[in-house]
Structure formats: structure tokens, C-alpha cells
Amino acid sequence: xxxxxxxxxxxxxxxxxxxxxxxxxxxxxxxxxxxxxxxxxxxxxxxxxxxxxxxxxxxxxxxxxxxxxxxxxxxxxxxxxxxxxxxxxxxxxxxxxxxxxxxxxxxxxxxxxxxxxxxxxxxxxxxxxxxxxxxxxxxxxxxxxxxxxxxxxxxxxxxxxxxxxxxxxxxxxxxxxxxxxxxxxxxxxxxxxxxxxxxxxxxxxxxxxxxxxxxxxxxxxxxxxxxxxxxxxxxxxxxxxxxxxxxxxxxxxxxxxxxxxxxxxxxxxxxxxxxxxxxxxxxxxxxxxxxxxxxxxxxxxxxxxxxxxxxxxxxxxxxxxxxxxxxxxxxxxxxxxxxxxxxxxxxxxxxxxxxxxx
Numbered sequence: 001x002x003x004x005x006x007x008x009x010x011x012x013x014x015x016x017x018x019x020x021x022x023x024x025x026x027x028x029x030x031x032x033x034x035x036x037x038x039x040x041x042x043x044x045x046x047x048x049x050x051x052x053x054x055x056x057x058x059x060x061x062x063x064x065x066x067x068x069x070x071x072x073x074x075x076x077x078x079x080x081x082x083x084x085x086x087x088x089x090x091x092x093x094x095x096x097x098x099x100x101x102x103x104x105x106x107x108x109x110x111x112x113x114x115x116x117x118x119x120x121x122x123x124x125x126x127x128x129x130x131x132x133x134x135x136x137x138x139x140x141x142x143x144x145x146x147x148x149x150x151x152x153x154x155x156x157x158x159x160x161x162x163x164x165x166x167x168x169x170x171x172x173x174x175x176x177x178x179x180x181x182x183x184x185x186x187x188x189x190x191x192x193x194x195x196x197x198x199x200x201x202x203x204x205x206x207x208x209x210x211x212x213x214x215x216x217x218x219x220x221x222x223x224x225x226x227x228x229x230x231x232x233x234x235x236x237x238x239x240x241x242x243x244x245x246x247x248x249x250x251x252x253x254x255x256x257x258x259x260x261x262x263x264x265x266x267x268x269x270x271x272x273x274x275x276x277x278x279x280x281x282x283x284x285x286x287x288x289x290x291x292x293x294x295x296x297x298x299x300x301x302x303x304x305x306x307x308x309x310x311x312x313x314x315x316x317x318x319x320x321x322x323x324x325x326x327x328x329x330x331x332x333x334x335x336x337x338x339x340x341x342x343x344x345x346x347x348x349x350x351x352x353x354x355x356x357x358x
Contacts, residue, residue: 004324004325004328005057006021006022007056008020014065014170017052018046020046021041021042021045022041023041023080024323024326025325026038026320027063027319028318029297029319030297035089037084038085039082039083040082041081041083049068049071050068050069056085058324058328059324060294062168064165064167065087065167066088069085088167089163089174091121092146093148094123096145097146097149101142102254103116103138103140104136104137104258105136109133109134109136111133113153114131114153117150121146125170127171128176129166129173129174130175132176133161135157135261137156137255139153140253142252144252153176155266156261156264157265159178160298161179162177162178162179180299185291186292186302186303191284192282192283192284193303194282195280196279196305198276198277198312199276199277200274202273202274204270205270205272206235207235207237207243208233208238208243208245209247209248209263209270210222210232210245210247211263212249212250213253213259214251214252215251222259224256226260233263235271248263248266272337275336276335277334278334279332279334279335282329283330287329297317300313300314301313301314301315301316303335314336316333317334320334
């Protein structure tokens with residue numbers, strides 16, 4: 001296995017300032033929310049300040065460019081630094097959409113909507129790359145954070161939309177792709193798997209959803225006009241799990257068809273109990289060069305559990321490396337049968353209601 005490259009510290013224009021030599025580097029790559037990292041630096045390392053950029057590496061190569069969000073310096077003692085970072089996508093969170101903004105509809109597809117929102121950046125780090133969707137939904141935002149607005153564009157889309165990034169040069173490219181069912185990695189107890197924990201939770205199960213959009217009271221938008229007069233949607237698993245109802249309030253949606261599409265997306269991902277699998281694994285890709293040994297966010301992971309007579313296929317939603325230089329192949333991988341955004345859409349209902357009351 002080739003030696004892992006040292007983190008590259010850069011200024012805001014991506015000019016290299018120094019190579020850092022962390023005592024320890026950990027990274028947590030997530031589908032949602034932002035991926036994060038933390039490194040400990042000994043005394044004598046180049047001073048790091050918030051807002052600087054750093055390209056981080058693992059055994060397979062570049063793990064992306066992150067921005068320094070917090071720095072702790074010891075006064076006395078060893079004089080070291082603890083540096084916390086967020087993925088470069090966080091730069092989109094520096095901007096807001098002031099007032100009321102409406103995008104999309106019959107004259108603009110998903111690509112056009114994303115391009116319109118990215119044009120509202122002041123930093124200008126990101127441009128749109130590939131977009132695997134061409135849906136025509138209407139979106140509206142009121143005093144919304146730009147990052148939140150962009151990520152929400154994927155909510156009503158079918159299948160599993162996956163955000164991917166190309167930060168090899170400025171401007172960085174933001175891709176929105178459909179997750180593939182054909183491509184998969186694999187974990188086996190006899191090969192690259194040290195431990196596994198499976199949990200099944202029906203707390204967030206939803207088989208009947210009542211979508212509500214813009215407005216309030218009798219004037220609040222519902223889906224009756226585009227759903228045969230019926231104001232709710234039922235999942236095809238209602239016969240298996242029974243009726244588990246939820247009200248999904250999306251006040252930013254002003255179009256009934258868009259509201260129905262968003263609710264169908266949430267329902268499709270919440271119609272089964274949540275299955276979460278925690279794996280203590282070895283990532284062998286740098287040693288074998290085999291694609292099946294490479295963990296990647298959004299990829300299916302085949303998990304044959306011979307002793308239990310079970311073959312599981314779930315999505316990789318989180319990859320955590322606790323010691324990139326000391327134990328470069330050891331990873332904690334989280335698999336789940338649905339993306340966290342669908343869960344958040346259901347569990348945050350009470351919080352949304354409270355915000356609306358305020």
C-alpha cells in the first residue's frame with residue numbers, strides 16, 4: 001500500500017500554504033449531514049486559522065477539500081492544535097436567499113433549478129456538473145440558507161439521489177446522480193469484516209402520509225386536487241405493517257403536484273422499518289485494487305451472514321475512519337435501507353410545527 005499523503009493546507013484561493021503532519025487524523029464521511037474531520041497537530045506545525053482550506057487524503061487518494069471550522073490551541077503544555085473541519089460543501093451555507101424566492105415549475109427542470117440557485121453564491125466555489133434528473137417541480141423559499149435550499153431540491157426526486165463532488169480544481173463541481181443498484185461493494189466475515197450489529201426500528205415507520213404545503217387553516221395546500229379528492233397517500237406496505245400515519249408539512253411548496261411528488265418520495269423511503277447496520281471492517285481497496293473492496297457513499301453493500309442464513313443489500317450512508325495514518329484500513333461503516341433525509345422529514349414534524357407557531 002502506498003504511503004498516505006499529508007494534508008495540504010491552503011488559503012481561501014486554494015494556494016498551498018504548507019503540508020501538515022497530524023499526530024492523529026479522523027474523518028467521518030456522511031451522505032447527510034456534512035462530512036467532517038478532526039486532526040491533532042503538534043507544536044511547531046504551521047498555524048491554522050478558521051476559514052482556511054485543507055485537502056485530506058486516505059489510503060485510496062484524495063478524500064476531498066474541507067474548510068477549517070474551529071481551532072483549539074493549548075496554552076502551555078505541548079502547545080499543539082486541534083483542528084475541526086467541514087466538507088467544502090459548507091461554503092454554500094455562507095449565503096442565504098433573502099425574502100421570498102420561487103424557482104422551477106413547468107419551464108425549468110432540475111438542472112435549471114440547481115443552476116439558478118448556485119448562481120446566488122457570493123463565494124463562487126461551486127458549479128453544477130452532472131445532473132441525472134430532469135423533473136419539473138416548483139420550489140419556493142423564504143429567507144432560506146442556500147445550502148439547505150440546494151439540498152432540498154433532491155427531496156421529491158425518485159430513487160436515491162446522491163450528491164457527489166469533484167474538487168480537483170476551481171470551480172468545484174457538484175453532481176446529482178442516481179444511486180446505482182448494479183454497483184456494489186462486499187463485506188464477509190472471513191475476509192474484511194470483524195464485527196456487525198444490525199438494528200431494526202419501526203419508530204419512524206410511515207405507511208400513510210398527509211402532505212400539507214403553503215398556507216394555513218382551511219387555505220393550506222393539500223394534494224386533493226391532484227389525488228382524486230383524497231388528501232393522503234398510502235404505501236404498498238400498509239397491508240404488512242398496518243396504518244402508521246404522519247402529517248408532512250412543507251410550507252415552502254406552493255404547487256399540489258410538487259407536494260404530492262415530495263410526499264411520495266418520503267413515503268417510499270419510510271414505508272419499511274428502518275434497518276441500520278454497523279460494520280467494523282477493513283477497506284482493502286488500496287491493497288487489492290478491487291472495486292468491490294472500496295466503500296463509497298450511496299453504494300450498495302452486500303453482506304452475506306452465513307451463520308444467520310441472511311444476505312443483506314443496504315446502502316452505505318456513513319464511513320468513519322478514526323486513525324487515518326495509524327490504522328488506514330480500519331473503518332466503521334454504517335449501512336441503512338433509506339437515506340437520513342427521509343427520516344429527518346418525518347421526525348422533524350413537531351419541530352416544524354413549533355417553528356411555525358413562533
